[in-house]
Amino acid sequence: MLESVIRRTHEYAKKHPEITDISKIAKGVQVKPINAKKALERYDVINGKSIAKKPR
Numbered sequence: 001m002l003e004s005v006i007r008r009t010h011e012y013a014k015k016h017p018e019i020t021d022i023s024k025i026a027k028g029v030q031v032k033p034i035n036a037k038k039a040l041e042r043y044d045v046i047n048g049k050s051i052a053k054k055p056r
């Protein structure tokens with residue numbers, strides 16, 4: 001998962017709190033819905049940064 005995808009998805013979701021449907025968020029960020037779902041799950045809200053797994 002790319003860091004930029006995670007950041008863009010989270011910023012878009014934060015900017016549009018009225019959109020709750022993941023497929024609509026994905027369309028707004030122009031990523032696949034499965035990737036948008038993973039990106040939102042992996043974002044660390046407290047520290048404001050991604051908790052994506054490090055590439056090997």
